[in-house]
Amino acid sequence: MDVAIAILNYNGLRHLQQFLPDMILHSSGHRIVVIDNASTDESVQWLKAYYPEVEIVPLDSNYGFAGGYNRGLSQVNADVYLLINSDVKVTPGWTKPLIELLQSNLQIAAVQPKIKALLQPDYFEYAGAAGGYVDWLGYPFCRGRIFETLEKDCGQYDDTRQVFWTSGACMAIRAEAFWQAGGFDEAFFAHQEEIDLCWRLQRLGYVLYVEPKSVVYHLGGGTLDYQSPRKTFLNFRNNLMMLAKNMSMAQVLVVIPLRLLLDGVAGIRFLVSGKSALTWQIVRAHFSFYGHFSRLAKERKNFRVKNPKTHSVKLFRKTILVEYFLKGRRFFKDYGL
Incomplete structure (x- = not known):
């Protein structure tokens, strides 16, 4: 299975300098591709000077997360795209569990690792944590993160399981499934485009998984601050x-x-x-x-969807607004999922 690790970059020189060396060290055997959204810093020049083995796909403008990945990945020939943010610190052996899970079941379109907070490494990280869900009103939440409450990782979510959405901060996705679903919606530019894609994948009959045997650490707010x-x-x-x-x-x-x-x-x-x-x-x-x-x-x-009976979309039947704000249920384990 040919795997291409795809990093979308926009003026992320400091992140590349901080996180790329470990990614190269712990991703032996896989190609690393940097899709550059017309950065105006020295990102591309630095890559060419210090890491000539890294493939670069330059774009002529900043197309955001959605458009950048669509245009960049269209130029990358691989069986699996391993999408990862430039501000993610990987760990030894991080790719193996993700790829093995995809290989074990052709119905699995995408899988994410357990995502923890780089600045608070004992806690889950906001953008994905241990797998994503959506309630019936459309509010997204995660195993390990409900609204602004981040849980401490005590191994409570270490089981491999099906989820509603996988995080755009780090996910391995079948190239065939990605394009079959139409890729990311470029009108989104950035934020929640991965949830939209995962929803469409499920409507096509695919399923999404989290594999906590793989662990990464996300800085977060690398392009847009969380309060912007x-x-x-x-x-x-x-x-x-x-x-x-x-x-x-x-x-x-x-x-x-x-x-x-x-x-x-x-x-x-x-x-x-x-x-x-x-x-x-x-x-x-x-x-x-x-x-x-x-x-x-x-x-x-x-x-x-040609055969709607095959798709597995399951929204959380309650609303997290009521569960969280009125009933005080701050942790995922209280939601019965």
């Missing part, structure tokens, strides 16, 4: 687009109005807490979502 207005805009806008694309029409008619209302409540909370800039980003996100209606309707029409 731009990130707020993308998260709220992209989540609505994802639901409109992937839910049944009956679900859309119920969930989207509820989500618009709940987003409004979130905007009021930001305003009251003195974060008016974030409130404005939610307003922008909603109007941007409305502007995508025709495109989303077209995509719903074009992406239809």
Whole structure:
């Protein structure tokens, strides 16, 4: 199985300098490809000077996470793409469990490792933790991370299991499945595009897994800080687009109005807490979502599952808003999943 480790880079010289040496050391036998989103720092020059064995796919503009990977991976010939952020520290033997799991079952489209926080190595990391889920209102959460609560890793989630989505920070995905699902939605630019892709993969009959035998450490916030207005805009806008694309029409008619209302409540909370800039980003996100209606309707029409009985999409039947904020259930083990 030909595996290409694909790192998307945009002005990430300091991350490459910090994390690439270990990646090369612990990824023997696999190609490493850096897809460069038209960086304006010295990333490409540094790679050519110090790591000529690393393949470089230069792009002519910054196409974001989604567009960057789509354009870059189209130039990479491999059976498996191992997508990994430039700010991830890998560990010895990290690739083997991921590849072995993919080889064991052709229905598995993608698998992620256990992702821990680089700055708090005893804790799970926000972007993926030990596998992702989505509740019936479309809110994503993880084994090991519910909203802002990060759990300490005590081995409680060390079982290999099926999940709803695998993290864009680090995942091994079959190239054939990636392109069969249409790749990432470039309109997302960044944030939640991996959840959208995983949802489409499940609609095609594939399944997603987490393999905790593989462990990596993620710095996080490498491109957009977690509290940035731009990130707020993308998260709220992209989540609505994802639901409109992937839910049944009956679900859309119920969930989207509820989500618009709940987003409004979130905007009021930001305003009251003195974060008016974030409130404005939610307003922008909603109007941007409305502007995508025709495109989303077209995509719903074009992406239809031939045999819907085969897909395994299972949303969490409760809402984490109630479970977390009203019932005080901060940890994944309290959710009965």
